[in-house]
Amino acid sequence: MLRFLIRRSLGAVVILLIISAVTFFLFYAVPRDPATLACGKNCTPDALAVIRKNMGIDEPIPMQYWHFMVGIVAGRQFNVGDCPAPCFGYSFANQDPVWQTILDRFPTTVSLTIGGAVVFLVIGLGAGMIAAWQKGTLIDKAFSSMSLLLSSMQIYFIGPLVLALVVYNLELLDQPKYVPLTQDPVGWFLGLLLPWLVIQIIFTANYTRLSRSSMIEQLQEDHVKAARAKGMSGKYVFFRYAWRGSLIPIVTIFGVDMGSLFGGAMITEWTFSLPGLGTLAVNSVQNTDLPMVMGVMLFAATFIILFNIIVDAAYAFIDPRVRLS
């Protein structure tokens, strides 16, 4: 297990290095003056000079990349001030340190992701299990049609509709917002309730289908049949034998989904104007705030890779036949 983790972590570092290099060179090694590019549309000569200085544009590009990477590990000195490790530089748009901004925005994204995941796991896995149990009945068909319809919905369509109905027409809830959990748990829950309910629609359908088919497959397995044949109760076999086995494909998809969600659910956050990483990314792109985009990009990629490793390690716990190699 330990050897597996070490090897995968080294692989992850290599991949992150490549991603950072690709991103960096695409952003900075453009044939045109990167400072002009970074400065955006409303550029003044003063702003240009400041950016040139901050970027260290006089250095050759590989040296700039080297300084950037060293900055992440060991911190870095800037004209604007000292930037402790992990240093991703300063925003071009408002001169805030990138790392601190990401840390400030992260709790919103985490709250949205975890709450949304709870909703779609409970509904998706629940509906899938019931459908598999009642295979072929009206309930099964209703759930299947429902999940097909849901999977055709888009957040940028449903989000505004839900807002118009719940917030402006019925006035049941306020405009969604993020309140830290530690500060006001009730406000946190109510503020994020609508985003949770909306973000789950694109996932629930997938999980319903997946857990249904995987459950049906498991119920045909020999060890499940054997357990039934030796007189174990249907319920016990269903939950302890079949359900456990059916989780394997679900864990894979869940890991992938979580990895990408932790990097910011852009469309959902944008629809509900939540100040998470996704909104940060979109705003930075609009302001051509390259250090910020770079920071969010690496942060998000780290989560994707991290969750890939977690998924592979989790296999070993769910299914002892899987050997980590």
Added chain:
Amino acid sequence: MWMRFKRDRTGVISACIVLAFFLIAALAPVIAKLYGKDPYTRYGQLRPGLLNENFYPMKPNGGIDGEFWFGLEPGLGRDVFTQLIYGIRTSLSLAIIITLLSVLTAIVIGVVGGYFGGKVDYFLGRFTDLMMSFPNQLFFVAFTPVVAALLVDPRDEMPTWLRACVLIYVMWLLGWMTLARLLRGQTLSLREREFIEAARVAGTPPGRIVRKELLPNLVTPILVQATYMLPNNVTAIAGLSFLGVGLQEPTPDWGRMFATGAEIYQSDITYMFFPGGAMVIFILAFNLLGDSVRDAFDPKSGR
């Protein structure tokens, strides 16, 4: 195969709906001509009595009447019906090109890796893994403006075709990996089968084996995956436009209608229903079609 598909009633109906969307996209200029409007003219601002002083349609339900079937766009006062059909035209053409390019890339990378094996396979496999760990939505959002800035000075206006090329390029770059992996696996197992081995022993050159023996056996997974890929590309392009990094005004675009709709939903919710409803019907029909195609090609798999 075709007989099996024809017996599947859901499949046939959804195929008709999907076909209708393609026809609308292809014939958008003709339809607009018959209907007598175009997606660029600001009817609401040109003619008094259509928009009120806040630039919202005067008539209820977004200004729907016999003349403007789907109403008027608040603000600019353009015709929603022609906006939508032209928007579907742009989005669908982009999605089709992206899907074709991704499928071709996936075939090349997957089949070469799977068939030749060894070092080639190893490096192609690692390359696929690497591309998969890019956060793709973030990548699209972040790189569309960068690639655009590489080609055109950011202060200049960018021609629409170039912007479309940038979108295609960025989405193609990260669109082929899943299918490539699938095809690699399939090729790997096909390679060991007798008929391929026989062809090899008979001295058939590798290129010919791939073309005449391998590819015909890969048509099914390619076609099935492509029917899933295309609607995904449509929604992804629309998502980009929604976030403001897709095609820009005044090119009509399906996804940007959602962005407009999201700005004005408090006063004029009707506007949102036309692009939204069309999108739901399109995606639903395409998903059902994908399932039917899979069932028709591969009856063993079942649901």
